[in-house]
Amino acid sequence: xxxxxxxxxxxxxxxxxxxxxxxxxxxxxxxxxxxxxxxxxxxxxxxxxxxxxxxxxxxxxxxxxxxxxxxxxxxxxxxxxxxxxxxxxxxxxxxxxxxxxxxxxxxxxxxxxxxxxxxxxxxxxxxxxxxxxxxxxxxxxxxxxxxxxxxxxxxxxxxxxxxxxxxxxxxxxxxxxxxxxxxxxxxxxxxxxxxxxxxxxxxxxxxxxxxxxxxxxxxxxxxxxxxxxxxxxxxxxxxxxxxxxxxxxxxxxxxxxxxxxxxxxxxxxx
Numbered sequence: 522x523x524x525x526x527x528x529x530x531x532x533x534x535x536x537x538x539x540x541x542x543x544x545x546x547x548x549x550x551x552x553x554x555x556x557x558x559x560x561x562x563x564x565x566x567x568x569x570x571x572x573x574x575x576x577x578x579x580x581x582x583x584x585x586x587x588x589x590x591x592x593x594x595x596x597x598x599x600x601x602x603x604x605x606x607x608x609x610x611x612x613x614x615x616x617x618x619x620x621x622x623x624x625x626x627x628x629x630x631x632x633x634x635x636x637x638x639x640x641x642x643x644x645x646x647x648x649x650x651x652x653x654x655x656x657x658x659x660x661x662x663x664x665x666x667x668x669x670x671x672x673x674x675x676x677x678x679x680x681x682x683x684x685x686x687x688x689x690x691x692x693x694x695x696x697x698x699x700x701x702x703x704x705x706x707x708x709x710x711x712x713x714x715x716x717x718x719x720x721x722x723x724x725x726x727x728x729x730x731x732x733x734x735x736x737x738x739x740x741x742x743x744x745x746x747x748x749x750x751x752x753x754x755x756x757x758x759x760x761x762x763x764x765x766x767x768x769x770x771x772x773x774x775x776x777x778x779x780x781x782x783x784x785x786x787x788x789x790x791x
Contacts, residue, residue: 713740
C-alpha cells in the first residue's frame with residue numbers, strides 16, 4: 522500500500538499540465554512539450570512486463586476519455602501512446618502485486634485447512650480472486666482517484682447520494698449491455714457462467730489439457746455458443762470428410778491459442 526501522495530501543482534483538468542501533474546511519478550516523458558516516447562520508464566523498482574491486459578486497456582481508455590479528459594491539443598497518436606502506456610503500467614503493477622497476493626492467499630487457505638494443499642479448482646479460484654482484488658486496488662489508486670470531483674469535501678445529501686447511486690447502477694447496466702455484443706467478453710468479468718453441457722464439450726475437445734486451461738476454455742466456449750459462432754467437434758474419418766476434419770482441426774488450434782494467450786496475460790501460463 523502506498524503512502525500519501527505528494528502535493529501536485531494545481532492545473533485545470535483536461536489540460537496537458539494537469540495530466541502531467543497527475544501522472545508524473547518519475548515517468549520519463551514531458552506532456553507539456555507534446556512529446557510522449559514509446560518506452561515508459563519509472564523510478565519505482567517494479568519488474569516490467571510487456572503484456573497489456575485488454576480489459577485494463579478498455580477501462581483506462583474509457584475512464585480517461587469519458588471521465589478524466591484528454592487534452593484537446595493532443596493528436597490521436599499522442600493519445601493512443603499515452604493510453605497504452607498507462608494500461609501497460611497498470612497491468613505491470615497488477616501483475617507484480619498479484620504474484621505476492623496469490624502466495625499469501627494460498628498460504629492463508631492452507632493455514633485454515635490444517636496445511637492441506639488446495640485442489641486445482643480451489644487453487645484457480647484463489648489465484649483469480651487475488652488478482653481481481655489487486656486489480657481493484659491498482660485501478661482505484663492509479664485511475665479512479667484521478668477523476669475530477671467538484672466540491673470534493675462536501676458530503677452528499679441523502680437525495681444526492683440516491684441520485685448518484687442510481688447513475689452508477691445505470692452506468693453499470695449500460696456497460697453490461699454493451700459487453701454482451703463483445704466477442705471477447707469471455708476474458709472479462711462479463712463472461713457468462715458456463716453450462717454443464719459446455720463443461721462436458723470442453724472436456725471432450727481438450728481432454729489432455731489442465732483443469733485451469735479448461736476453466737478458461739469453457740468461458741470462451743459459452744460465449745461462442747451464445748453468439749452462434751463455430752465450435753470444434755469430435756470428428757473421425759468415418760463421420761466426416763477430410764476437408765471438414767482439417768477445418769475443424771484449425772478451429773481447435775485457433776481456440777487453443779486464444780485460451781493460452783489469456784492464461785499468459787493472467788500469469789497463469791508461462
